């Protein structure tokens with residue numbers, strides 16, 4: 001569709017991985033069900049990472065199994081694409097055992113963040129992806145790639161554009177079907193984003209590029225618009241604006257799904273998502289994680305035709 005963007009929902013993975021309250025599988029599956037009922041077609045439901053490193057993601061196999069059971073029962077649409085994060089071969093083997101048909105690998109653009117997040121250098125992380133890609137091919141599993149700290153690192157500061165471009169090329173050569181460009185700690189500005197994507201699309205087709213913006217400094221919507229204007233049509237967002245990486249100090253949530261949907265719908269650009277249903281899901285998630293969600297639209301709701309605003313959380 002010409003006037004449309006694709007939303008990749010991060011709430012159940014990036015959204016929950018940094019939360020103090022760990023949600024049980026039943027609650028996470030109910031969130032998945034309601035997200036798909038709101039029109040979400042691509043969602044990351046968890047991560048096969050070490051539970052010692054990220055205890056919040058324990059139970060991912062159960063989430064995948066229960067989500068597929070709901071698909072079988074006709075509760076979740078058949079075409080829903082579930083994905084999980086995998087850092088290495090062990091994670092990939094767990095992903096295969098779970099029956100999931102898509103995984104995401106992730107590499108950093110700064111050595112210090114790579115070490116803190118996955119305990120190895122960038123080079124080593126790419127070596128770990130080789131068996132992951134071989135297994136993916138054998139089992140016909142789609143692989144998405146993330147590049148983190150593309151605009152700045154919590155330990156090293158600025159990250160050079162040239163390094164990001166080189167790593168994007170390297171990741172693309174591995175055979176990932178899409179690369180998500182991450183502003184892990186929300187430091188980018190719209191000018192930088194425009195320049196970065198203009199350069200990136202010379203080495204990776206723009207259709208295969210996604211934007212993953214954390215909203216730490218309130219720049220995420222502007223950054224999304226900047227990326228959209230240079231042709232990017234896929235954006236990672238998180239219900240309620242939850243998110244952050246436990247190994248990226250200072251990083252707050254991903255841009256809120258509701259805020260992004262509100263912006264695009266207002267511009268006449270389709271997302272396929274039902275904004276009211278997303279807003280309605282906010283209070284339940286806030287109650288479960290025991291704090292209000294950062295999303296702006298999630299708080300005040302959708303403007304009704306008569307100018308009434310729906311109830312607050």
Ligand code: HMG
Nearest residue numbers: 048049050053087090091117118119146148149182184245
């Ligand atoms: P390590 O401790 O160096 O691993 O962790 P190891 O290979 O030395 O193994 C130690 C133990 O971990 C062994 O078990 C392994 O079997 C086990 P033991 O013999 O001691 O019983 N192990 C695993 N267990 C479960 N799942 C696995 C796995 N691999 C080894 N996959 C490791 C290395 C990569 C596992 C660890 O550092 C890790 O799990 N890191 C994940 C950190 C993470 O999830 N960060 C957040 C996601 S990234 C992000 O948020 C950014 C993103 O959103 C984009 C953006 O915002 O820019 C994607």
Ligand code: MG
Nearest residue numbers: 014182184244
């Ligand atoms: Mg992230």
